[in-house]
Amino acid sequence: MSLGPYASFIVTSYALVTAVVLLLIVWIVADYRRQQARLREIEASGVTRRSGRSAADMR
Amino acid sequence: MSALAALIRRDIRIALRVGGGALIGVLFFLTVTVLMPFAVGPDLALLSRLGPAILWLGALLASLLTLDRLFTADHEDGSLDLIVMSRTPLELACAAKALAHWLAAGLPLIVATPVLGLLLNLDGTATLAVALTLLAGTPALTFTGMIGAALAVTLHRGGLLLAVLVLPLSIPVLIFGVAASQAAISGPMSFGTPFSILCALSLFSLVIGPFAAAASLRHGLD
Amino acid sequence: MSALAALIRRDIRIALRVGGGALIGVLFFLTVTVLMPFAVGPDLALLSRLGPAILWLGALLASLLTLDRLFTADHEDGSLDLIVMSRTPLELACAAKALAHWLAAGLPLIVATPVLGLLLNLDGTATLAVALTLLAGTPALTFTGMIGAALAVTLHRGGLLLAVLVLPLSIPVLIFGVAASQAAISGPMSFGTPFSILCALSLFSLVIGPFAAAASLRHGLD
Amino acid sequence: MTLTDLANPTRFLALTTRILPWLAGATAILLAIGLYQSVMAPDDYQQGATVKIMFIHVPNAWLSMFVWGVMSIAALGTLVWRHPLADVAAKSAAPIGAAFTFLALVTGSLWGRPMWGTYWEWDARLTSVLILFLMYLGLMALWRAVEDPSRAARAAAVLTLVGAINIPIIKFSVDWWNTLHQPASVFRAGGPTLDKAFLWPLLVMAIAFSLLFITLHLAAMRNEILRRRVRSLQMMQASSSRTFSAEAGSASCEGNGSKEIGIA
Amino acid sequence: MRLSGRNLTCVRGGRQVFSGLDVSAAAGEALAITGPNGAGKTSLLRVIAGLLVPAEGSVALEGGDNELSLPEQAHYLGHRDALKPALSVRENLSFWRDFLGGDTQDTQQCLAAVALDHAAHLPAAYLSAGQRRRLSIARLLSVRRPVWLLDEPTSALDAAGQALFVGLMRDHLAGGGIVIAATHLPLGLDARELRMGGTG
Amino acid sequence: MRLSGRNLTCVRGGRQVFSGLDVSAAAGEALAITGPNGAGKTSLLRVIAGLLVPAEGSVALEGGDNELSLPEQAHYLGHRDALKPALSVRENLSFWRDFLGGDTQDTQQCLAAVALDHAAHLPAAYLSAGQRRRLSIARLLSVRRPVWLLDEPTSALDAAGQALFVGLMRDHLAGGGIVIAATHLPLGLDARELRMGGTG
């Protein structure tokens, strides 16, 4: 398959999209891990959240 | 009605008395205009071609400069609490404040335009066209800027953050303002089309601005 | 010394927190730059010719937008009384405040210049020249602006006229800044002459600014 | 599962955890199919191979507008119903939307160079997209700059709704002003004018990217809920470890920070 | 006429200030809100004034003007005195009279009632702390509103000013008004007390 | 050590506020300045603090540090509390400690002394009126200065806060300090009274 004279443009744009999407995914996964770790840390230190509250009194 | 008149009267009086606001705006406008010939070089034709753009930019930036504290001052001394509680609908009160600001800070810019037109080598028609577009367009700048000013109060933030939030909103006004003046001066296009879009933008912002500002004040005060 | 360091640290901290930080400064500058092509039209050659002026105007506006309340905020919450009473000479305290302001509001703009240069179609040398002139010139904007800020505190004592006289002080800075960058890019003139004048202006204002500001604060408080 | 159940953060978390793997899988499969089709698509008689950029440019451009639409609906939820989950949705959508807008801008420029001979031109479509990008950045700055999440949410909501005016401007700019950019060829009155050979890969890619957005958004919302939970637990921690003197406001002792979305 | 709020909960800055609070005050009655610093007195007044949205519960004025909301029938006197230093005393007062509207009184008389008539032409920037407070009080007189919400109203007032203000409150109550005041000092008149904090 | 001002005359806004006034206070002595609103109490304090230039007369601290002027040896606690809402309670206090310099105390201890230690991390914007006042008082403790100039220091404080503050003033006086306070309420400790207004 030949991409013609503008191959570099096409390849760059596909590569960029891949890179940015991967970056988003990595960021979100890392963020998830970080929050989970902090949550575990806090709950280990004895602070617990009250559970079993209904949606109505949540706000 | 008389409540709104009182609010407008007060705001204009303060703007004129403490000065600051209105005068700094005009001065900034002047600075921008004076600076341009240095940037562009002594090419008079080019200068007069850029004239409308320069004047519009100056007006935009000058209104940004003064609008920032439209609500903050009232918030800090507690007036805003009373205004929110009053029997006057908050949307109208916001509109009145913006109108007062426009009268004190926007109108002087328009009055100063002919003088600055001379500096920029604009001829009579061109100056008139720019003044007309400014007259039609600066209310839009004030009324969209008001949204940012209201956000400033509720966020306890000021200055640059607001400018960043508000500037994108005022870009269309700038585009059509400049386009209309260009058309009047030289362009192949007609003056009417962009000018009517400009007026439409102004009318539009006259409606959106007070509502958005009032909404953000209502939800954000504490 | 540590008193001044504390003052600088506090002011920067407040600026970063309230204004939203260096990021916001860059964003603001970006928006102002993006405005230009709308006003001037999509002519790349013209844009790059206007580039330095646009960047300089952005810097002026960014410093004006925030400088205005340099002392007023401290006056309104009573901090200024304590600063005046303190063991630190008032001149040094003023200089520290101005320095903090420059670090928080001026420096980010200079750092952002290369990015904006791209948008305005400036080449490498031109960008470098503009960044250099901004580095040399923005302190002058801050330190002359400070005089106005100090006068603003005493405004209700009839200092309005003086405040109006101060903004024009920044015009020479602007003119030489733009002239120097133009010279570096295209001009027949040499870069050195206007640049050294610019540096001289900055040095001059570094000396004059704190003294004038301190004098006006000392006599204006009540 | 009713809508009110969905509105409960705990249920929302449980549900998200359950469906995220499926969503991710579907996204991956569709993306693979779309990519294969894009690679296999024939060259355009006018644009040559560069037409392949379309398959990523257009979905990103659509999504950049779609995400703002999602944020606008969330903004209504914040202002009208004062619903905390709406705050979360709005906040976590902004960076993803900004990323899509950025990609639309970059791929557009990369396409523009061979097609129009320039990377950038100040025309209405391009500039309105740039404004969209700036507004995304402004919103993100706002979220970052304001400590109190519910205060930031309300301000951001007002701004989002005001900024929504930009969306029709982007959409119709090509019709209102004559620009370099070509007018709509898929979503237009009278049906698509695009050739089937390009239409199919484009549609598959569009669906794949939409799924990608939904997946990322749900995951980001989950992160945000967890972040708020951490924040309120930290505030509880701070308040429970302090010893209250009689005059130091024991009224505020009970349930400090508990009225946050995090505690549910 | 009766002001009543039920089951009020207030959340500020992500922290709960008070919860499940009931307030009520009938016409002619004064309610003193007391409690330690940070107990939530100011917050409660602002909730009643409609300046803070309660997380739960609501406040209403029964038997007032049905066309108007509670905040529209109330005066709020806070720590910040809503005065513009650039305007004169008279200008400040008459602005608020015109803007608040409704049943208005003569500006000069109101100034005289708080012993500020001699300073009517002075810029508000020239007022001492107590004089500013007097001017704020004159605002309460310049427009008739049945509900007065006062946040530490007597701070900065001298003895004469406090006596004068107690007289004004008495007149207001005698005219069927409601006074709700957050205060650390005795109000100087018969008032029901709502104690916040301490218990929770 | 003795603070003394002779024949002080103060003119503000073109009007003479007081004239021919003498003030003095010795080490360990408290001076209460009283008088009706607008009598010139705040003006006098500001003259002593060097923030207002008297039209006639002068004030000096005899027996203090000779290298330093009176304002540099004084704390001024005014109506405006010199707090930045954007900074946390601790940041506010430690800034003033570092900036004012000299003989400093530990921030956390000062906060504890005014019962604000639990709020150290809160932004100052979140403080109630009384909490702000407590934070200002903590500033007096964080840096040692022999002269305290206080303008209605107990306003907005609850009963516990007032008692606490009286204790702090006593400690300061016992350490050889001078307290000059403008006030409408009794200070709560033995103090010589300087009555302004009334006569002139």
Ligand code: HEM
């Ligand atoms: C930075 C430059 C560009 C930007 C910001 C941009 C932006 C957009 C946007 C927002 C859309 C969606 C519009 C809609 O749904 O109606 C779009 C669609 C499209 N763009 Fe671009 N574009 C850029 C450059 C280009 C270039 C250079 C080409 C090709 C020559 C191109 C071709 C297309 C096509 C074919 C569509 C699909 C139109 C349709 O079928 O509805 N774009 N672009």
Ligand SMILES: Nc1ncnc2c1ncn2[C@@H]1O[C@H](COP(=O)(O)OP(=O)(O)OP(=O)(O)O)[C@@H](O)[C@H]1O
């Ligand atoms: N900034 C000012 N400019 C001009 N005159 C002023 C200024 N501040 C106060 N005055 C005037 O000076 C006089 C004394 O004011 P000052 O603030 O010293 O009174 P005070 O005794 O502290 O009163 P209060 O008990 O109300 O605090 C007042 O008549 C006032 O009008």
Ligand SMILES: Nc1ncnc2c1ncn2[C@@H]1O[C@H](COP(=O)(O)OP(=O)(O)OP(=O)(O)O)[C@@H](O)[C@H]1O
């Ligand atoms: N703007 C705000 N944002 C967040 N929290 C706040 C805000 N203002 C006050 N608070 C918090 O709410 C609580 C109650 O404050 P409030 O001002 O109602 O107290 P108060 O009873 O009036 O106290 P004081 O007697 O000191 O005036 C305090 O703990 C305070 O920290």
Ligand SMILES: [Mg+2]
């Ligand atoms: Mg209070």
Ligand SMILES: [Mg+2]
């Ligand atoms: Mg006083």
